[in-house]
Amino acid sequence: MPPTPLLPYYQALEKASQRMLDAARDGDWDGVVRLEGACGLLISQLKHAAGQSDLGREERQLKHRIMQRILVNDAQIRSLAEPWLDDLNATLGGRPALMH
Template sequence: MEMISIYENVATITDQMLSAARNGDWDLLSKLESDCTSQVQILRIREVEQELSPDLRSRKIQIIRKILADDKEIRNLTEPWMAQLANVMRSSESHRKLTRTYGSS
């Protein structure tokens, strides 16, 4: 039952991450991502092959599906922002190179 509780914690965090991504709160998203990573590490350490009752196995699958769905939507929201950020950074770097080469005008 403890493992299910940790899976539920991860699901709660990914839900909060999705909300932060929808709101464009990248600082909160980053903090929550760190929290999520910590919980997943706990799962990796503590989870051993154990027999779950059919109800618990079904609950675990349901939670994992929600986590994966949230993760997919978070990626859909963050990838365009990341691409935009990469473009800005490339543009800024190009500007610096031009300034170094030709001087400022």
């Protein structure tokens, strides 16, 4: 069985993280949550594929640049989410969120 190419998974994650950022900028927090679920599925698929394939030097460099962009998107999403989470906390009467 030939190795599964890994870069398309990283590229799909980058696109999903950009769409999450766009949704956060629009205040579409339901969309952010849906896209977060899609990212989780992509990460699971990537972990499985990574066990079957390796990246070459150039591919690792591209992966590194993609991951940096994903981290920047994530930081921006978190920054946008903080006021929304503060509002949600205030709406819930200051009660700490329940973790499941």
